[in-house]
Amino acid sequence: MISFKDYIPKYLLHSQNISVAVLNVSGEYTFVNDAFKKRFDFWNGEFVGTHLADTLHPDDREHCMKMINACIENPDQIFQIKIKNVYKSEGKYFWIKWEASVIEDDDKNPLGIMCVGYDVSSEHFAKEQLKSSEMMLKAMMDSTNDGNVLVDTNYKVLNFNKVAQESITQFFGKEVNYGDDFRHYVLQDDYAEFQQYFQKALQGEMTKTERKIQFGDFVSWIEVTYYPVYDADNSLFGVAFNYVDIDARKKAExxxxxxxxxxxxxxxxxxxxxxxxxxxxxxxxxxxxxxxxxxxxxxxxxxxxxxxxxxxxxxxxxxxxxxxx
The missing domain is CATH 1.10.287 (Helix Hairpins)
Incomplete structure (x- = not known):
């Protein structure tokens, strides 16, 4: 008698790192490998004969059932989903990316739905940590009275703080967005000097200058610093601008x-x-x-x-x- 196991590679059936589960069209387990049991150790009962929804986090049940139904309706396609499970010993969550597809015999008859899972917890937590760090950095940038803008080597805006956003809106009547060409936010009288210092920053040189900003009846002094910005591999990828309001000091001078x-x-x-x-x-x-x-x-x-x-x-x-x- 032909079994669905005959259509699953042995390295998956016996893998200690890749989780494998097979479901029938009703969503009940018919097979799970050892790696699956290890990752789902919070479940104390038998998997075979248990419905998929009973072993999932409540937030993931609807999404998983939609994926199973999509597999049945589209047997030639593979569907992906990322769900979280809880560590039995620590009570913390880990994340698994699942790929689901229909197992068919040689006559295209469905034998079950195979779900292959890969632990992507480190990737997920790294993204969460990066997101948290970005939020903290933005909060710090927004708490200062300085204006800060980061652009890439092609003048595309990568980041900016609240002060810079408000200044650009005040002078140009529109909001700055990620990906904008920063040259559109440079006053015409300052453009030549901006290009001069920008090119110096691209050569790795930090420069500082004082500028008198005059826009209609508005007159103010700022101090602008151009910084070359490097990535973790010490490759220059952009230029940061920091400008400080020195109007009171300059007028006193x-x-x-x-x-x-x-x-x-x-x-x-x-x-x-x-x-x-x-x-x-x-x-x-x-x-x-x-x-x-x-x-x-x-x-x-x-x-x-x-x-x-x-x-x-x-x-x-x-x-x-x-x-x-």
């Missing part, structure tokens, strides 16, 4: 520079014009004291008056500079 310039003007006024006027006045006073001729003294007094007026004008100029600080 500009104010100090303007004040210093005015102080320099005051110092020059004092060292040249004031001293010149004072020297003239002191000289005329000496002449007046020494001069006996009244008419000549009056001429000196007139010159003294002119020098005083000149000094007064210089003092007013200095006061104007001081009050304009």
């Amino acid at each position: 500009i104010q100090i520079m303007n004040q210093n310039e005015k102080l320099t003007q005051i110092a020059w006024q004092q060292s040249h014009k004031v001293r010149g006027a004072l020297s003239t006045i002191m000289g005329l006073i000496h002449l007046i004291k020494e001069e006996k001729d009244i008419e000549t003294k009056m001429k000196y007094i007139k010159l003294l008056e002119d020098a005083s007026v000149s000094l007064d004008k210089v003092i007013h100029l200095i006061m104007d500079v001081i009050h304009d600080r």
Whole structure:
């Protein structure tokens, strides 16, 4: 008598790593190998004669039954599904990817449904861990006041934080999306400099620059840093931009520079014009004291008056500079 086992490779029937189960068209087990029993050790009863749904997690029953029905309706196809099972000893879940197909004899008569399972727990947990790490990283990026954007070597956006997203929406009136060409989010006046620093980053060089951003009536200062970004194999795969709002600091620096310039003007006024006027006045006073001729003294007094007026004008100029600080 022909058995379904005659159509299953022996290495699968006796495998210690690959789970194999055979079901009838009603969904009841007719065979399970040792690897299957090991992975389903939480089930205390006999598998043969037990319905598939009784051995599954409640969240997986509907999906598995749909797969079995799909196999019956499409005997020439293979269907896949990933389900979770619980470790009996630890109470934790592990994940198995199943492939199901109909076993047929030489006359195309169905002998059962073979399900072959592969443990993909490490792959699943790695993806979950990566997802968790990405969420934590994004949360950290969103909690900072800095803007951060990561693009690949072809300018395609790979990642961005909340500050960067809000800035782009403010300046360009649209939201940035993964895969966008970042060059569309560079102001025209900054494009040449952006290309210069981007190319330096592609050569492995980190650069930092201060930029005055002017968009309509909006004016602000930012500090932008371009970083080359490498993968685990130390291969460069993109460029990261970090920009910090330095508007308050920059405007304070500009104010100090303007004040210093005015102080320099005051110092020059004092060292040249004031001293010149004072020297003239002191000289005329000496002449007046020494001069006996009244008419000549009056001429000196007139010159003294002119020098005083000149000094007064210089003092007013200095006061104007001081009050304009």
